[in-house]
Amino acid sequence: MTASRKPAVVLLSGGLDSTTLLALVASQGYAITALTFRYGQRHAHELECAARVARAYGVERHVLIDVDLRSPGGSALTSDIPVPKDRGFPEAATDIPVTYVPARNTVFLAYALAWAEVLGTGDIFIGVNAVDYSGYPDCRPEYIMAFERMANLALKAAVEGRIRVRIHTPLIELRKHEIVELGTSLGVDYSMTSSCYDPLPDGVACGRCDACQIRRRAFALAGIADPVRYYVGSKG
Amino acid sequence: MTASRKPAVVLLSGGLDSTTLLALVASQGYAITALTFRYGQRHAHELECAARVARAYGVERHVLIDVDLRSPGGSALTSDIPVPKDRGFPEAATDIPVTYVPARNTVFLAYALAWAEVLGTGDIFIGVNAVDYSGYPDCRPEYIMAFERMANLALKAAVEGRIRVRIHTPLIELRKHEIVELGTSLGVDYSMTSSCYDPLPDGVACGRCDACQIRRRAFALAGIADPVRYYVGSKG
Numbered sequence: 001m002t003a004s005r006k007p008a009v010v011l012l013s014g015g016l017d018s019t020t021l022l023a024l025v026a027s028q029g030y031a032i033t034a035l036t037f038r039y040g041q042r043h044a045h046e047l048e049c050a051a052r053v054a055r056a057y058g059v060e061r062h063v064l065i066d067v068d069l070r071s072p073g074g075s076a077l078t079s080d081i082p083v084p085k086d087r088g089f090p091e092a093a094t095d096i097p098v099t100y101v102p103a104r105n106t107v108f109l110a111y112a113l114a115w116a117e118v119l120g121t122g123d124i125f126i127g128v129n130a131v132d133y134s135g136y137p138d139c140r141p142e143y144i145m146a147f148e149r150m151a152n153l154a155l156k157a158a159v160e161g162r163i164r165v166r167i168h169t170p171l172i173e174l175r176k177h178e179i180v181e182l183g184t185s186l187g188v189d190y191s192m193t194s195s196c197y198d199p200l201p202d203g204v205a206c207g208r209c210d211a212c213q214i215r216r217r218a219f220a221l222a223g224i225a226d227p228v229r230y231y232v233g234s235k236g
Numbered sequence: 237m238t239a240s241r242k243p244a245v246v247l248l249s250g251g252l253d254s255t256t257l258l259a260l261v262a263s264q265g266y267a268i269t270a271l272t273f274r275y276g277q278r279h280a281h282e283l284e285c286a287a288r289v290a291r292a293y294g295v296e297r298h299v300l301i302d303v304d305l306r307s308p309g310g311s312a313l314t315s316d317i318p319v320p321k322d323r324g325f326p327e328a329a330t331d332i333p334v335t336y337v338p339a340r341n342t343v344f345l346a347y348a349l350a351w352a353e354v355l356g357t358g359d360i361f362i363g364v365n366a367v368d369y370s371g372y373p374d375c376r377p378e379y380i381m382a383f384e385r386m387a388n389l390a391l392k393a394a395v396e397g398r399i400r401v402r403i404h405t406p407l408i409e410l411r412k413h414e415i416v417e418l419g420t421s422l423g424v425d426y427s428m429t430s431s432c433y434d435p436l437p438d439g440v441a442c443g444r445c446d447a448c449q450i451r452r453r454a455f456a457l458a459g460i461a462d463p464v465r466y467y468v469g470s471k472g
Contacts, residue, residue, distance in 0.1 A: 001433070010294070017379075040466050063307065064284040066302065066304065067303055068301055068302065068347075071299065072350045072351045072353075072354040072355075074350075074353065074354040075355055096392045096395070100392050101350075102348035102349065102350040102353040102354055102391065102392070103346055103347070103349035103390060103391065105351075105390070106348075106349055106386070106387070107343070107346040107347060107350065108369070109346075110339055110342040110343040110345075110346040111343060112337035113338065113339035113343075114305055114308045114310075114337075114338040114340075115308045115416060116344065117308075117310060117338040117339060118309055118338055119308075119309040120357045137389060137390060137391065137392055137394075137395040138391075142307055142389055143386065143389040143390050146382070146386035146390075147386050147390075148387050149382050149385075149386070150342070150379065150382035150386045151342070151381050153341065153373060153376070153378055153379040153382050153383075154339060154341070154342050154373060154374045154376075154379050154383075155338065155373065155374075156332045156338070156373055158373075159332070160375040162333070164312050185287070192329075223248040225370050231323055
């Protein structure tokens, strides 16, 4: 750490989007505090990915935060609701999928505010993406803007004018294959990342959930080989 | 539980305000899910008070949620910063006190959103009060309104029109002694509650922190005896 580097808080799940985001923020010279949430998701494999990615980018601080989103439930990612498979083009669906987790980004961003205020920064980065997977309401620009406005009324440091909260969403307008292209141009090693909603115990991706299908198509469109392993049998 | 009772989420700390709030919401016939947060506060005594109060009002569900606000720190309530004592009229101070906890109400209300959505309700109650202790930015009406607006963009059930999030703040415009009067008219037993920021290990209130001073004056103004025990020696 050098005194001249500006602090930033980055939300890091260990997936494709947040890893690309971290590479981007690191390339801009920020002193990064990365936050990863253990929220009762089925795919704990992504926590290992997040730790690997955080190390690879030399973040200043990687914080693992336990968040109980399992007791309210209401999502295929935190309960026994089955993860949908083989939907074909899930990004074209107009309904909000059952993998939606109630209030997830609001809980995550609320913790980011606490860290940002204590670090003396208003710069928070989140890898939401509204184009290729517009189903989640808390990934849309209007939500992010409303959160930012609320945050600047919530924090002492903002009210006193010492920071101005900015929720940066540099990926929000990118297509998924453009995110892969951006990360590749930044030298991201995507073998470190995990996107699957329902991986095998050893971390092998199912290949058939919405996240796998969208990811595979993105790499294909970008003309780049996806280095993660996909299950080729008949699981699930 | 009867099928006809409308569900509501109530934030319950076990202090004077949230206990009065719970009594009020219970008197309106809601089926209550009460949320209490263990966030690294020094005064764990208030968790016992919250459990007692929840039982007394027959809530449907009392959920204790662990929230890590200790690792970011930045508050006298979650770190080694001393709790101010003997400030005289703390409610008249214009600065935001060191007992402010970064993003606390935003984190609490974010969890409340997750519960509300799963319960199929938009009704969330929080006992914030902006009159006699206006120091905390996340107790002000403008913050609450901005949070409510954000919430209605965040939740699937709100976006789909099945619920409308309302952050109810029935105490927000009341003076502290008016809260005591309201609770007394509802039959609240205030001996169950804890307000002190720095109680003795057995739960006896210090009598000298901002919260104790404001509470004692409120009971005096209301002409009602405060049933909690205050330390009369020279601690702290």
